[in-house]
Amino acid sequence: MILTIDLSSQIPIYQQIRDRVVEAVATGELAQGSPLPSTRQLAADLGINFHTVNKAYDLLRQEGLLVLNRKTGAVVQRDARTGPPPAGFTEEWSARLRTLLAEAVAQGLDGPGVLAACRTALTTFAGDVDATEQGEPA
Amino acid sequence: MILTIDLSSQIPIYQQIRDRVVEAVATGELAQGSPLPSTRQLAADLGINFHTVNKAYDLLRQEGLLVLNRKTGAVVQRDARTGPPPAGFTEEWSARLRTLLAEAVAQGLDGPGVLAACRTALTTFAGDVDATEQGEPA
DNA sequence: TCTTTGTTCTATAAGTAATAGAGCAGCACA
DNA sequence: TGTGCTGCTCTATTACTTATAGAACAAAGA
Known part of the structure; x- marks a missing residue:
């Protein structure tokens, strides 16, 4: 999963991250069980603060697309989504x-x-x- | 044109006004030349500040959907939009x-x-x- | 003249976005 | 046991946005 963001965009960074992940889930590029980089890792890769990534991941969890825990890290949860919204x-x-x-x-x-x-x-x-x-x- | 907004919504008021006008233009409810209430009038009707309406109208002008001047007030400009975007x-x-x-x-x-x-x-x-x-x- | 219009200016309060640093608990691996 | 990584939480600061408010001006109409 290569994630690119536009720092000069009007759209908040955390929103861009969320949008890219949502699109990747929709295309199937991120299938159920796919691991995402840790908040600190992704933040380092993108050159941003890890709190910003945290916010994006938290949003995705609220939407039911991501499961976060200390064991597995950030993992895509798309099985439940194969059911009704x-x-x-x-x-x-x-x-x-x-x-x-x-x-x-x-x-x-x-x-x-x-x-x-x-x-x-x-x-x-x-x-x-x-x-x-x-x-x-x- | 009856314009309703939701003050408890997460979406900014000026954005809601803009969205409703855009939708009304799309449906044809607001055709070319249709007058919109003045900023102060609409603000009074909605129970909000006229600066908020001003911001919405300004947005719509930037998008080319509205023409504002002291003579005619706020008037829908959809003739140019019949052409290409x-x-x-x-x-x-x-x-x-x-x-x-x-x-x-x-x-x-x-x-x-x-x-x-x-x-x-x-x-x-x-x-x-x-x-x-x-x-x-x- | 008086009112209404769009327009512009300053100002304030509350919230959001992004940054930063520190710390804690759970787990893995050596 | 220790080290390191993980998610998670807390406080804090800076900058920007949202919505409010009041004041003022010039152009147009009644």
């Missing part, structure tokens, strides 16, 4: 999705273009997107 | 989309489910989503 997640997430898509439409992207962007992003993660739920396979 | 927007937006979709996949939503959520959100805005670009119309 936690209560309230889908509602809160849908609201954020709505805002993000609205932004693109308001800026002039057309509906099919936005959906194509979603599809493109999704294929990086899920692989097969056009399944039997709603889709019309090619 | 500003340079760099699509890249930055796609990165945020990727992170948001990854979040859902990591939490256990499957690919078709996520795409269906995108489609649902989009139909509120664009209406016809399955056009001739990438799509397979029903």
Whole structure:
């Protein structure tokens, strides 16, 4: 797991770390049981304070993606996530999705273009997107 | 335009105002030329400080969605947005989309489910989503 | 003239982000 | 037993953000 962050970005460092880990879990690059570097190790690698990494890991634990303990270190927990998402997640997430898509439409992207962007992003993660739920396979 | 905000939310008030306006522009509820209440008026209606509204309007102006002047007040500018989005927007937006979709996949939503959520959100805005670009119309 | 508008300035209080240092308990390995 | 690494916690500081507030100005309208 190679993790790169942008120190000059507006997005907080701990948020960037969280986002990269979430994306790596989604792609499968970080599967269940995958070890992450220790907070101090990752902090040293990125040239930042270990408290910042701590905050990111703590966030990921709250989201149920990471298990932390002294024995095993930081380990990805994606088995439970193969089940349904936690209560309230889908509602809160849908609201954020709505805002993000609205932004693109308001800026002039057309509906099919936005959906194509979603599809493109999704294929990086899920692989097969056009399944039997709603889709019309090619 | 009825604008509601949640004072107990983690999301900053000025951001909520911006998000609601962006969504209203996307749905067409706020078309080109639609007037928005003055900063002081909206602040009074929402029970907040007018500087907070000012910040939201300023953000919307920077994004090219609003035109502000003493003559006309705050007016929606969506004609320019019927054209292509500003340079760099699509890249930055796609990165945020990727992170948001990854979040859902990591939490256990499957690919078709996520795409269906995108489609649902989009139909509120664009209406016809399955056009001739990438799509397979029903 | 009076009011309303956008705009700008300073200021304050509370919270967040990132830094830093110190320390403790659990575990592994030699 | 000792050393080292781990997660975890505590305090502290600096800088920035959020939201508040008050004041003032010029342009426009009634």
